[in-house]
Amino acid sequence: xxxxxxxxxxxxxxxxxxxxxxxxxxxxxxxxxxxxxxxxxxxxxxxxxxxxxxxxxxxxxxxxxxxxxxxxxxxxxxxxxxxxxxxxxxxx
Numbered sequence: 001x002x003x004x005x006x007x008x009x010x011x012x013x014x015x016x017x018x019x020x021x022x023x024x025x026x027x028x029x030x031x032x033x034x035x036x037x038x039x040x041x042x043x044x045x046x047x048x049x050x051x052x053x054x055x056x057x058x059x060x061x062x063x064x065x066x067x068x069x070x071x072x073x074x075x076x077x078x079x080x081x082x083x084x085x086x087x088x089x090x091x092x
Contacts, residue, residue: 003082004062008047012039012066013086016078029076038078039066042089048077 004010018027020034027034039045045066053059061079068075 002050002060004047004050004085004087006047006050008087010045010047010062010064010085010087011089012041012043012045012080013084014041015039016066016080016084029078032076038075039064039068043067044072044089045078046074 015037016039018029018032018034018036018038020026021028027036029038032038043066045064047062048065049063051061051063053061060082062082062085063077064080064085065074065077067073
């Protein structure tokens with residue numbers, strides 16, 4: 001059973017950065033620099049899809065769109081592990 005479901009509001013548990021592909025050093029997310037900050041810890045988002053790693057069916061991946069910019073519009077979907085997400089906002 002998934003820790004989060006599609007439509008759940010979640011928060012980044014830690015700063016999330018764009019990964020680099022080991023093979024060629026390119027960015028995992030096109031048009032975003034490797035190691036660029038994608039979502040700061042505490043940023044609110046919504047789960048838009050749930051899947052798993054093909055080689056590890058028990059390892060769930062959550063596709064999340066986090067709020068971005070001053071208007072808080074939803075950004076591009078980001079693949080996250082359960083431990084990178086929290087169901088509640090961090091206390092200020």
